Amino acid sequence: MLSLSAIRQRYRSRLALSLEQFEVGAGEHWLVLGASGSGKTTLLNLAAGLLRATEGTVRAAGEDLGCLGEAALDRWRGRQVGIVPQKLHLVASLNVAQNLALAPWLAGLPPAAARAAELLAALGLADKAGARPAQLSHGQAQRVAVARAVMNRPALLLADEPTSNLDDAACAAALDLLQSQARDCGATLVVATHDRRARERFEKVLQL
Ligand SMILES: Nc1ncnc2c1ncn2[C@@H]1O[C@H](COP(=O)(O)OP(=O)(O)OP(=O)(O)O)[C@@H](O)[C@H]1O
Numbered sequence: 001m002l003s004l005s006a007i008r009q010r011y012r013s014r015l016a017l018s019l020e021q022f023e024v025g026a027g028e029h030w031l032v033l034g035a036s037g038s039g040k041t042t043l044l045n046l047a048a049g050l051l052r053a054t055e056g057t058v059r060a061a062g063e064d065l066g067c068l069g070e071a072a073l074d075r076w077r078g079r080q081v082g083i084v085p086q087k088l089h090l091v092a093s094l095n096v097a098q099n100l101a102l103a104p105w106l107a108g109l110p111p112a113a114a115r116a117a118e119l120l121a122a123l124g125l126a127d128k129a130g131a132r133p134a135q136l137s138h139g140q141a142q143r144v145a146v147a148r149a150v151m152n153r154p155a156l157l158l159a160d161e162p163t164s165n166l167d168d169a170a171c172a173a174a175l176d177l178l179q180s181q182a183r184d185c186g187a188t189l190v191v192a193t194h195d196r197r198a199r200e201r202f203e204k205v206l207q208l
């Protein structure tokens with residue numbers, strides 16, 4: 001469902017990621033481990049079609065991303081990919097429910113207030129629908145970011161450093177949440193981190 005082949009990713013002329021083959025089957029949960037600067041975010045951005053491969057091929061959720069134009073790529077990403085970025089990028093001026101409503105809106109899908117309410121309830125955030133991101137704890141904001149990422153039931157769920165700055169209990173909870181939400185959507189999950197605490201929770205690990 002996700003395949004990166006013969007990738008040489010350069011920023012200007014500098015090589016940032018070199019990867020012969022990374023094959024992820026549908027529904028699998030993968031951990032991408034690597035030190036700071038090893039190319040984890042670069043790999044996730046390639047998989048999400050946020051970055052074009054400077055060399056090599058990226059296939060994800062049924063598409064060869066190099067063959068899609070910008071508009072088609074945006075449409076594909078909106079419907080097929082859920083992203084939990086490292087800096088959560090919740091929209092500060094919108095409340096939690098409105099942040100979740102952005103996901104279907106940006107993908108050109110019908111409003112899904114019931115789905116948002118169901119997710120917030122499942123994540124213990126039912127009473128936070130009207131709160132602004134600044135009024136949330138870090139753990140709560142992170143759960144909102146996961147909820148936003150799975151709003152459209154993506155085929156591919158990508159999370160970048162979802163456990164940074166979390167204590168052991170919150171680290172376990174964040175990974176549980178990603179894995180359980182991926183299972184609920186039938187999504188393929190790729191988590192990138194330098195946090196070795198995540199290692200024991202994944203059978204499939206790519207070391208960069
Ligand atoms: N936009 C950019 N322009 C130039 N170089 C970049 C850019 N983004 C990343 N790089 C470089 O590419 C390499 C890989 O970066 P990347 O962000 O993918 O690493 P990472 O594994 O996610 O690191 P971290 O754990 O610190 O988040 C690094 O050497 C980085 O300096």
Ligand SMILES: [Mg+2]
Pocket residue numbers: 040041042160
């Ligand atoms: Mg990174």
